[in-house]
Amino acid sequence: MVWFKAGPLFEGSEKLSAMYKAKLVSPAQAVSIISSGDNIILPPGAGEPEVLVEALAERRTELKDVRIHQMLPLREATYLKQGMERHFRHISWLTSSVIKRGVKEGRAGVMPGYLYEYPELIKDLDVDVFMGTVSPMDEHGYFSFGTSVDYTIAAAGCAKKVILLVNPNMPRTMGYSFIHISQADLIVEDNSPLLEVPKPTLNKIDQTIGDYICQLVDDGSTIQLGLGSVANAAAQCLKEKKGLGVHTHFVTDTIMDLVECGAITNRRKNLHPGKIICSSAVGSQRLYKFMNNNPLFEMHSVSYTNDPMIIAKNDHMVAINSVEEIDLLGQCASEPIGPKLYSGTGEQVDFARGAMKSRGGKTIVVLHSTHKGRTKIVPALESGSVVSLSRNDVDYVVTEYGIAKLRGKTYRQRAEALIAIAHPDHRDGLAEAAKKAGLTR
Structure with missing residues (x-):
């Protein structure tokens, strides 16, 4: 299914048309350049070139x-x-549910790190092939x-070979999202629908947590929203x-809904006013269509969107993220619970630290108080658990039972x-x- 026309592709340049045709191959021909021992990099989420990966x-x-x-x-x-x-x-840089089993069984690995550092870390890899989905x-x-x-x-800039999968369902987004045909070695065409992530359903607990979040987010704030279902719901x-702005890593359907209802206008932002600054979109076909040729969105590398020093330049920056567990000191685990390592850090630390340095900024972590009867606020994290957010990176904690302010508090006050x-x-x-x-008396 193709839901928007690509437009006139090659008008005004026979040279570009000839270059495109010369590089156009089948999926099997494209992946024939890959050899044993090669390092391959794929884009995240909906940018994965499924046809090439299966070939x-x-x-x-x-x-x-x-x-x-x-x-x-x-x-x-x-x-x-x-x-x-x-x-x-x-090799996972940020896992999802589809890869956790492979990591647990030792069939896949995890490379931890702060997301804003990944473009630099890539330079240390000997990248043989980059394969990614692009717009026409x-x-x-x-x-x-x-x-x-x-x-x-x-x-794509440091790979020895670049293979592009051209798909008219991939939106053409503004900002620093472009690659020229001269940088591509091979081109493959496909029109499969992009991969989607369903919008989380809002339940009564989420509604209550949302009401508390509303108390903490002032009109005119610039927000970041993580991928956690609790935070998004x-x-x-x-x-x-009124007058919210967005500086985030992931754009979701929730962000789109807030734009459409008028809550997000970006007009009060002091950095990139009028623009949603983001690096990735994970959601529905409706979201992807909404972003196509939409100057509201300005895409950047994570080296920019997730850099705490850049984030901190947004006044009244509010980072909202889900965590899996928190102990009585305020240490948060969002990765493995216990000694089995199966996830990366994600964007939480980048935005928590950036928001804390912002003028009037806040970082908010949210979680349900229990899961299957087990408390998610624990005396101490289980031995081996990775601390995703240190006790020094946590400001506000929200459950369906209220708001806990931790920043500037003693251990006793935090525990209480x-x-x-x-x-x-x-x-x-x-x-x-x-x-x-x-911790208490």
């Missing part, structure tokens, strides 16, 4: 130890399945990486706000504030644990 999997008996680096895969590609590990190894070429010979800018410009309550927003069934146990640990 590569067809060559599995010819290949060994091909390393595929990617952030946030949205589907279980053939090469990720059990039995493929002799031929392909996935314009009359000047440029393609857009559309939904998935992130680290793609850096990867709760943030739908921001529709009553967190116990007060825990589920009532677990407060006595947490209070007893706090006394044993010497």
